[in-house]
Amino acid sequence: xxxxxxxxxxxxxxxxxxxxxxxxxxxxxxxxxFPPEPxxxxxxxxxxxxxxxxxxxAEFGGQCNLRFDDTNPTKEKTDFVDAIQADVKWLGFxxxxxxxxxxxxxxxxxxxxxxxxKEKRAYVDDLSAExxxxxxxxxxxxxxxxxxxxRSVEENLDLFERMKNGEFPDGSRVLRAKGxxxxxxxxxxxxxxxxxxxxxxxxTGDKWNIYPMYDWxxxxxxSIEGITHSVCTLEFADHRPLYNWYLDTLxxxxxxxxxxxxxQLNYTVLSKRKLxxxxxxxxxxxxxxxxxxxxxxLRRRGYTPEAIRDFCERIGVAKTNSTVDMALLEYCIRQxxxxxxxxxxxxxxxxxxxxxxxxxxxxxxxxxxxxPEDESAGTRMVPFSRELYVERDDxxxxxxxxxHRLAPGKEVRLRYACLVTCNEVIKDENGQVVELRCTxxxxxxxxxxxxxxxxxxxxxxxxxxxxxxAEVRLYDRLFATENPDDVDDEGDFTDNLNPxxxxxxxxxxxxxxxxxxxxxxRYQFERLGYFCVDLDSTPDNLVFNRTVTLxxxxxxxxxxxD
Ligand code: ATP
Ligand code: MG
Numbered sequence: 001x002x003x004x005x006x007x008x009x010x011x012x013x014x015x016x017x018x019x020x021x022x023x024x025x026x027x028x029x030x031x032x033x034f035p036p037e038p039x040x041x042x043x044x045x046x047x048x049x050x051x052x053x054x055x056x057x058a059e060f061g062g063q064c065n066l067r068f069d070d071t072n073p074t075k076e077k078t079d080f081v082d083a084i085q086a087d088v089k090w091l092g093f094x095x096x097x098x099x100x101x102x103x104x105x106x107x108x109x110x111x112x113x114x115x116x117x118k119e120k121r122a123y124v125d126d127l128s129a130e131x132x133x134x135x136x137x138x139x140x141x142x143x144x145x146x147x148x149x150x151r152s153v154e155e156n157l158d159l160f161e162r163m164k165n166g167e168f169p170d171g172s173r174v175l176r177a178k179g180x181x182x183x184x185x186x187x188x189x190x191x192x193x194x195x196x197x198x199x200x201x202x203x204t205g206d207k208w209n210i211y212p213m214y215d216w217x218x219x220x221x222x223s224i225e226g227i228t229h230s231v232c233t234l235e236f237a238d239h240r241p242l243y244n245w246y247l248d249t250l251x252x253x254x255x256x257x258x259x260x261x262x263x264q265l266n267y268t269v270l271s272k273r274k275l276x277x278x279x280x281x282x283x284x285x286x287x288x289x290x291x292x293x294x295x296x297x298l299r300r301r302g303y304t305p306e307a308i309r310d311f312c313e314r315i316g317v318a319k320t321n322s323t324v325d326m327a328l329l330e331y332c333i334r335q336x337x338x339x340x341x342x343x344x345x346x347x348x349x350x351x352x353x354x355x356x357x358x359x360x361x362x363x364x365x366x367x368x369x370x371x372p373e374d375e376s377a378g379t380r381m382v383p384f385s386r387e388l389y390v391e392r393d394d395x396x397x398x399x400x401x402x403x404h405r406l407a408p409g410k411e412v413r414l415r416y417a418c419l420v421t422c423n424e425v426i427k428d429e430n431g432q433v434v435e436l437r438c439t440x441x442x443x444x445x446x447x448x449x450x451x452x453x454x455x456x457x458x459x460x461x462x463x464x465x466x467x468x469x470a471e472v473r474l475y476d477r478l479f480a481t482e483n484p485d486d487v488d489d490e491g492d493f494t495d496n497l498n499p500x501x502x503x504x505x506x507x508x509x510x511x512x513x514x515x516x517x518x519x520x521x522r523y524q525f526e527r528l529g530y531f532c533v534d535l536d537s538t539p540d541n542l543v544f545n546r547t548v549t550l551x552x553x554x555x556x557x558x559x560x561x562d
Contacts, residue, residue, distance in 0.1 A: 011317035013258050017056055017229055020256070026228040030062030033227050034088070034095075035102075035218070037069045038080040038202070040272035041287040041294040042087045044308065044329070045263040051312035052260070053231055054093040065225055066095035070103045071217045073201040081202070083287070087295040092305045102217045103203045105224055109212050110164070112220065112250055113175060113193055117156045121249060122193060123149055124159040125176045132174075135181075136189050143181035143189045163196055166209035170196050175210075179245070187242045191215055219243040220252070227255040233262040234321065263315065264323040267477040268293045269484050274493060283497055284478075290534075290545050291478040291501050301475065302522050302532025302547030307336040326477065330548045337522060337530045337547065342370045342377060345415065345460040346510035346525040346544075348472060350389035352435045352464065353406075355420060357442075358386040363463075366446065368416045380513050384417050387464035389509050391527075394459045395436060397425060404457030406436065412457040415526060419444040419455055460526045467509035470542040473534065474503040510542065517542060524550075 010018075021028050032053040036042060042050075057064035066088060070076050085099060116122035125148045127135060137143030151159075160175055162168065175194040183189055193216040198209050222230045230243075237259045247254045263270060269278075270293060278284050278292070287294050290301035298308065311332040315324050345368075363385045371377035390406065399407035406412055411421045424437035443450035447458070480498040487495055514523070521533045529549040537543040 009313065009316065011260075012319060013052065013229075013231055013260055013317055014056060014059070016256075016258055017060055020228070021060055029226075029228055030057060030060035031065070031096075031226055031228045032057050032062065032231060033065040033067050033222065033225065035067045035069045035221075035232075036084050037072065037075075037272075038077060038084060039072065039075040040080060040276055041083050041292075041296050043270050043272070043275065043295065044265060044293045044298065044311075045270040047091060047295060047308050048263040048312050048315065048317075049231070049233070050088060050091055050093060051309055052317055054095075056229070056231070057096075062228075063096035064093070065097070065100055065227070067100040067102065067221060067225065069214065069218065069221075070101050070201070070203065071212050071214060073197065073199040073211060076202050078202050083296065087299075090299060090305055091295065091308060100221075100225065101203060102212075102221050103201060105217070105221055106204060106208060106212070108224065109217060109220060113160065113212075113216070114157065116177060116193075116249065117160060117175075118153055119249075120153060120178070122156070122175055122177050123151050124156050124163070125149070125174050125190075126172070129171060136186065137181070139184075139186065145181050146176070146190065149178065149190070160194075163194065163210050164208070166198060168196055170198055172196060177216075177246075179242075185238060185241055187215070187239050188245070191242055215239055215242050216246065219247050219255070219257075220250070222255045223247055223250075223253045226253060230255045230257045232257060232259055234259045234319070235262075259319075260317045261319060261321045264321060265293060265326055265329065266323050266482040267326045267479050267484070269479070269493060277494070281494070283494060288535075290473070291475055293478075300532070300535060301545055302337075302530060303333050304336050304340075304522075307333040310336065323483075333548050334530070334550070337524065339373050340371075341522045341524045341530055343368070343372070343524045343526050344511055344514060345382065345462055346470065346472075346508060346514075346528065346531075347389045347391050347460065347462050347467075348474075348505055348508050348528060349392040350462075350507065350509050351392040351395055351433065353388045353390050353420070353422075353438055353461070354435060355386050355388070355438050355440045356423070357439045360386050362386065363466075366416045382416060382511055382513070383463045383466040385463045385465055388414070388461045389464055389467060390414075390436075390459055390461045392433075395422075395433065397433065405459055406457075410457075411455050412459055413444075413447050413455050414461050415458050416447055417445075417461070418442075418447060419449060460528075462509050462511050466512045468512055468515055468542060469506075470508045470510045470514070470544055472505040472508040472531070472544045472546065474505060474546045476501050476503075508544075510544075514542065515539065522547065 034050050034053045054064045125146050135144045174192045176190045179188040179190045181189050192213050194210045197211050240257050243257050288296035288300045311329050365381035365383050367379045368382045395406040418440045420438040420440045422436050422438050426435040428434050478501050479496045481496045484493045484496045517533045519533050519535045519537050523531050530547040531544040532547050534543040534545050
């Protein structure tokens, strides 16, 4: 499925694909894949890869497979498989046919390994992990060949089969390809193809006691599926010679691996290992905690698939790593929600405002615009009465001259309703302001001054007898530092967690039109930001997540750059 963006920008990956289709390589076919390992939820970095792989397939009339790279049974779970599928669909993409699994190819991979043994290109090695490390050499020193390297084909076949049958303990032997122990590329120094692991696999159960390494599985899986362009992140560039060597040696269909820079985002981490830590150590409430950069977290926070795809389009695809500013992601969601979110009024820190010259017990309604960006969203009626709540921050007792909000003697506009002037400030025994006594101008119904006098400030409000209590979860960045990995030697990235990343407000009041707000619905609370109804929300206990504030800091950055 194509993305919503009508304009398609190009990049070096798309240029390679365009050249290949023009030259008729792969018969003009374009077939990509997205290959997540089901050991965690997808994050915004994966979204970049998804948009690239599915986007290319759509633009070139090709296909994109979803393939689970499930070669490491100890960390993989069916729950993650399900979550990943849900997230890819939510982002707006459809994979070709059924989801695939590297584990579907375990038999074929085994047969190919046997073939390499017979061709004297692979051998069973008994060196310990420690010994293997020593023999491998370093970037500056060549490696040494294993004393087991010249075993006979018969002995290798026998040992490999017995490895498969579970006769040997974990880690006691491996199957290795005969590469070149003097290669400048460490990946080519007799790479491990199989390791012994007596582990239950989420799909193959206890059938296997050996599991293929990523490098032995990936290229061949691509080949089996007829992938033409195998797009991956830069850290795999050093693996490309091995990817090619396996495919050439096996003489099977040969896709092309292309590497691009992975997404890095400031104030967060995009490594599944670290995200898993945050979840398992209880630093967040789960993979879908709205502070997480996971797609499930962003969705719960109120992000839309459109905003995430827009973000991926804007960051582009490059060959060198760089860090993207979180403000750009926030800009994208603001842009999208500005067009589609219904405006409502809610007060986070209520301060009572009584209109002394408004009859007690009387109620009237004012018409409010649902979305100034979208006329079809229509209007709604908002109830008004003698007792209201306004935002505590909108009142200052000793206001400077340029203060246009509430202050003693100042007139302000209550959005959609009328003009009011504050006459008296009531305080409790601690001197805390607890109530404002005001008068309204009955001629200003709707909010306009009858004589055209100028009233600069407009504030939001709710009617006290009509307002609904709500819990509001206000999120800040998960990490306090731009680069969470910036720690000293004994330090750990969790040291940089922002202790104030979540503020739970249980005294907010919202207008009554939100009484039946459903989880997942998104609103703009006027002047406060964009909010999304949380999964925990019920009609008796409304819960909103603040997706993002209204302040648009990215616009300033962008404008400066122009
Ligand atoms: P992590 O480092 O978070 O554990 P991974 O590469 O191990 O990520 P996979 O599930 O193997 O995670 O990733 C699936 C695909 O998504 C791979 O092709 C990988 O290159 C790509 N990918 C992962 N992280 C990013 C990122 N930050 N930016 C772009 N693509 C990414
Ligand atoms: Mg990986």
